[in-house]
Amino acid sequence: MKELSALTSQCIRCGFCLEACPTFTETASELESPRGRIYLVRSALDGKLNWQDDVKPHLDRCLGCRACETACPSGVEYGNILELARDAIEGQRPNRPRQALLKVATDPGLMRLQAKLSTFLPGHRIPNFVSRFVSGVDAEVDKPQIPSDWHVAPLLAKQVPPVRGEVYLLEGCAMRVLFPRVHLATRRLLRRVGYQVREVKAGCCGAMHAHNGGLDEARERARDLIQAMPDDLPVIVNSAGCGSTMKEYGELLGPEGVSFAKRVRDVSEFFLAEGLAKKLMDSPGLTNRTTYHDACHLAHGQKIWEAPRKLLAAVPGLDLVPLAEADTCCGSAGIYNVTQPKLARQLLDRKMRHIEDTEAEIVVLGNPGCHAWIAQGCYESARKPVVLHLAEMLEASFIGLDALSD
Amino acid sequence: MDVERGWLAELMGFLRPDQVLTGAAARRGYDCDAYTVDRFPPVAIVLPESTAEVAEVVRWCNLRNVPFTARGAGTGLSGGSLPALGGIVISTKKLTQILEIDLPNRQMLAQTGIANKKLSDAVKAAGLHFAPDPSSQTVATLGGNIAENAGGPHTLKYGVTASHVVALTLVTPEGDVVQLGDRVPGGPGLDLAGLVIGSEGTLGIATEAWVTLTPLPNHVITALVAFGTVREATESVAEIIASGTIPAALEIMDRGILGALKAAFNLEYPVGTEALLLVECDGDSAELVKAEMATVDAICRSQNCLNLETAEDEVARQKLWTARKKGVGAMGRLAPSIVTHDGVIPRSKLPEMLDTVYEVASRHQIGVANIFHAGDGNLHPCFYFDDRDPDQVRRVVEAGEEIMRRCIELGGSITGEHGIGVEKLDLMGLMFSPADLEFQAQAKRIFNDGALCNPCKILPNQKSCVEHKSRWRGMAW
Structure with missing residues (x-):
């Protein structure tokens, strides 16, 4: 990876990032802005500030949404700066509660167990003793819920074209447990454009570790994943946070990551390139009022704004309405809504105000973190719109929304 | 403590x-x-x-x-x-509300911590905008624009901030709240709003302002013209103005900027390009706008331009603007720090002044790139350097002062829109006589007798600033 000092020196303090930063616009504090944080990191590197006392609290409050990278004219690699600085801070003094949280969030077995156990606890929210342990304050986020199995008639041979190729599909960690239907919908859509999934045993991509000060652990997981998907096939990812990190494996691992990174495709870009839009135009379609939220790691991390919108626009009859501040972070940000409940809640409220303004029945997005958090916001709202992953929504264009709930 | x-x-x-x-x-x-x-x-x-x-x-x-x-x-x-x-x-960053929009009278009341562009965004649907457009307009605040009397590319045609702010709520340096100016133009009384706008926050803190809203033009044509020499670009500007055409914007970027843009965005320009001229013509009549652009086209061709690209639709126009809007920021690719200077000279002296800029920069061994509002002779030489090296910082300051002195010699001024701040305190004496400076100081004392409000700005030799200056000057690292 590049050197932290060189990365921070790219910032010329023009301040163009300020209004793009959700934590700056919420707090109005320079210290909660990208420019401010880079300055603090640079000052700590120069020995003028203390990493733990002066810098860490402000990096902790960063969402890692990278909206600043989109706004930055100087090409500052803020995401890299954040990962390296958090890694340095964590290396000095490990944050045990956060490590425990990461372990639970990225181990499917533990996640499943935890979700099952938590059904015995009262209330919607994760328990306050857990929240206080991690963040010092009461919880805002609901307990994880494992959905019931999805039953849908398998695709018939006459409904799909002949197989023309194979792909890998990242099933991941949390996604596999919390949103199995998204994977099933992705597989059906892949089949609809002539691809089948090469089945492999693979797990977490390491994104959450990379974002939270555990670069070595992220590297370990990245190497395992690359080993599990050795052949020169596209690697399809339906979780924006994972896709973003996997596309940057070259940064994380050096040459061994570069060729793998080139094979990584978000579902939206892959489907658009492989002609799903045309298939969608011939599908029965949907008429619901729908809006689209950009996951930060899809928009700012992978620079993908158009592909999902083009696919949605191809759904016959769909009433697609734009969402204000669509690519502003919802506050979920990996484990942020557990570690920084208050700011996460403020950002969810802001996102929900915009969603309610659209009067949409369906909110479409492409990342599990935003999915669960915005779904909680929708559940708490008066209008209660439904949240669907892009893959679910596009599959529904073929089989109808009712088929999703069976 | x-x-x-x-x-x-x-x-x-x-x-x-x-x-x-x-x-x-x-x-x-x-x-x-x-x-x-x-x-x-x-x-x-x-x-x-x-x-x-x-x-x-x-x-x-x-x-x-x-x-x-x-x-x-x-x-x-x-x-x-x-x-x-x-x-x-x-x-002022918690004062970001728009308080009232008066569409029939094309005015808006806003708190001063709001970003400039948010004002325009709020009335875009009504076909209006807030005309001052500093390059930092997505973030720069209304209050900051008022303090510095900010300009921008389009102020050539539409005027600077002072032309678009009609009334202010000001917290005086003693903490009183007063209303200055009036929503009806040409009202009675002293024009104290006019005095406060551009006073760099030394006469109080503006917390709310009534601004005027300007109709968006119905027709806009943008042209990006490549030249083989900077001189041909600046000569074109002089000729365009002399022809009686007032484009909405006339901006030049030199090779230094093009290098940064290539590094940052992989933007490519015709081989041999030494300068880019961005011209924008706008108005309500398509014929008139087209005629203006035809004049520009003819002049640029007579000056041997290498390439001339025009765009009318929004997306294509914004693409042409990328070079201008992101040019300075892109210089972050060249070095850790930049200082963007701000001098004004008569347009006719542009070619000569640019030669001076290059000469001074090379003598001080500092990288320089130029991006400037050529239409009103407002020059922005950007020095790029490493602020961790005190010697480089010193050379940047010295080179800047040399360039500013030359601006004055050529009949210009040491700031067009960035203000004096602390940067150019020492140069005020070159522009004003001691008596003139003292008169300004007297005017300031009417507002600010105690010297607590934004001390050590604009006027040199203020109490306790001279001895204190060594503590902040060049304190980059």
Whole structure:
């Protein structure tokens, strides 16, 4: 990876990032802005500030949404700066509660167990003793819920074209447990454009570790994943946070990551390139009022704004309405809504105000973190719109929304 | 620090804890704006949420004899929001509301911490906009625009901030709240709003302002013209103006900027390009706009332009603007720091002045790139350097002063829109006689007898600033 000092020196303090930063616009504090944080990191590197006392609290409050990278004219690699600085801070003094949280969030077995156990606890929210342990304050986020199995008639041979190729599909960690239907919908859509999934045993991509000060652990997981998907096939990812990190494996691992990174495709870009839009135009379609939220790691991390919108626009009859501040972070940000409940809640409220303004029945997005958090916001709202992953929504264009709930 | 603790306790008597920032990180984070050569930390930063709270903080500063400096987004390029004597930074970033939109009279009342572009966004659907458009307009605040009397590419045709702000709510340096100006133009009384606009936050803190809204033009054509020499580009500008055409914008970028743009965005321009000229013509009649652009086209061709690309639809136009809007920021690829200078010269002297800029930069061994509002002779030489090297910082300051002296010799001025701040204090004596400066100082004392409000800015030789200056000058690292 590049050197932290060189990365921070790219910032010329023009301040163009300020209004793009959700934590700056919420707090109005320079210290909660990208420019401010880079300055603090640079000052700590120069020995003028203390990493733990002066810098860490402000990096902790960063969402890692990278909206600043989109706004930055100087090409500052803020995401890299954040990962390296958090890694340095964590290396000095490990944050045990956060490590425990990461372990639970990225181990499917533990996640499943935890979700099952938590059904015995009262209330919607994760328990306050857990929240206080991690963040010092009461919880805002609901307990994880494992959905019931999805039953849908398998695709018939006459409904799909002949197989023309194979792909890998990242099933991941949390996604596999919390949103199995998204994977099933992705597989059906892949089949609809002539691809089948090469089945492999693979797990977490390491994104959450990379974002939270555990670069070595992220590297370990990245190497395992690359080993599990050795052949020169596209690697399809339906979780924006994972896709973003996997596309940057070259940064994380050096040459061994570069060729793998080139094979990584978000579902939206892959489907658009492989002609799903045309298939969608011939599908029965949907008429619901729908809006689209950009996951930060899809928009700012992978620079993908158009592909999902083009696919949605191809759904016959769909009433697609734009969402204000669509690519502003919802506050979920990996484990942020557990570690920084208050700011996460403020950002969810802001996102929900915009969603309610659209009067949409369906909110479409492409990342599990935003999915669960915005779904909680929708559940708490008066209008209660439904949240669907892009893959679910596009599959529904073929089989109808009712088929999703069976 | 005991003093600090005592102050904080008193401030928190009327502000919430999250409205007062202090400690090592806060002091560091607010020790400079986008002008990074000079730095000095405040003791604390306050984030008031109303005019009344701003006034209360200012009254407290007067009571305790604490210097205070207002700060918006901190995008200023002359150190206008540098807390030169420490004290308190009063941030306007929690004053970001639009309070009233009066569409029939094309006026809007907003708090001054709002970003410039948000004003235009709010009335875009009604076909209006707030005309001043500094390159930092997505973040720079209305208050900062008022303080610096900010301009931008389109001020050539539409005028600077002073032409678009009609009335202000001002917290005076003593903490009184007064209304200046009037929504009806040409009202009675002294034009104190006119005095405050451009006073760089030294005459008080504007917390609300009535601004005028300008109709968006129905037809816009943008052209990006490549030239083989800077001189041909500047000659074209002089000819365009001489022809009686007033384009909405006339901007030049030299090879240094093109290099940065290539590094940043992989933007390519025709082989041999030494300068780009961006011309925008706008108006309500398609024929007139087309005719203006035809004139521009003919002049540029007569000056041997290498390439001329025009665009009419929004997306294509914005693409042409990329070079101008992102040019300075893109220089982050070339070096860790930049200083963007701001001088004005008569348009006819542009070619000569540019030669001076290149000569001075090479003599001081500093990289330079030029991006400027050629239409009004407003030059922005950008030096790029490493601010961790004190010798480079010194050379940048010296080269800048040399260039400013030349601007004055050529009949120009040491600032077009960035302000004097702390950056150019020492050059004021070159522009004004001692008697003229003293008259300005007297005018300032009417507002600000105590010298607590944004001290050490604009006017040289202020009390306690001269000896203090060594503590912030060149304190980059």
